[in-house]
Amino acid sequence: MAEEWERLLSQSITKPEQILGKFKVDIEGLRAVTAVYPMRVSKYYFDLIEEVDDPIWKQCIPSPLELQDPYGLDDPLNEEGQSPVPGLIHRYPDRVLMAASNSCATYCRFCTRKRRIGRPESELSRAVIAEQIRYVEENPSIRDVIISGGDPLMLSDDEIERILKRLRAIPHVEILRIGSRMPATLPQRVTPKLVRMLKRYHPLYFNVHFNHPREITEESERACGLLADAGIPLGNQSVLLRGVNDDPAVMKDLVQRLLRIRVRPYYLFQMDLVKGAHHFRTDVEAGIKIMEALVGHTSGLAVPRYVIDAPGGGGKIPVQPEYVLKIEGDRLILRNYKGETYSYPRAPQMAGAIESRSPIGKRAGCR
């Protein structure tokens, strides 16, 4: 029997014509886009759109610009080259990312895996998933497995449990993580039944993906609350998107709302060089400005780490505003979040400097 979320999913918007039911726009040219990059918008997510081209619209409604991208690459992070078995990316020494599904409740137009998401020919069979798990079994250096996709919550509870159970049986696998955008795009997927199953596989971490404060609704709050009540730590991964969240005020609102629904901001990603998504890219300076507006200005818990995923698969590289202005002999010249400068003595001279007028010296001790 189909579950409620499956029924909701079957009502998704998958054809440009369906947009016309709510918005009178020109859909000429969109069919050519969806022939290359499929469209799916859950009814729930579609209903979050308030007007044409708003931050929700931009994320999910196809744009003719997707076919006019001379810069992007199909696989900017060389994921295929770092996949020893299909759908399993082994980039870092002690952890892997395995795609358990190739579809999602809503296809984000900026997706890094745009090259394959939503294409039936890329769907991962049970046999392929078994091959991925076998790879983990045979590689004792892997202590952390991220189950991602696509969206792994597109699978049935039973399929997810089959995967978790097999991974849990591997002695060297210490932690499991799930990466899913369902709490933002189809929160009804997070059911008490799903969560009761998930909590049997601790230590289990869950990363969600919210990009804009308007994605945080009563329904998404309920979904995250259920997961948090099951002792599952929740992190958020946002992508920095032009015209969506490349504004310090919007991002501050987002991260503060995330904490209110018990989700800890984890990463803010610079947009990858994905083909078909060039129109979403911002300067790196936009991200640095956002970090500047967060660090010190709001709860440290609310501050994600801003990273660039190195082209070609070099991994995530943190990019920070600069707080160490210079090193002058035995002192560091620092600035705080308000732009005030401080001179900080380096370790060998510490004892004598503690009594100095330095503001750092005055508050030496536990923070």
Ligand SMILES: *Cc1c(COP(=O)(O)O)cnc(C)c1O
């Ligand atoms: C992001 C990512 C991970 C996990 O990175 P963390 O920094 O540990 O969260 C692992 N593998 C791949 C391929 C990734 O892209």
Ligand code: SF4
């Ligand atoms: S939910 Fe994730 S994998 Fe799916 S389309 Fe969006 S960004 Fe891509």
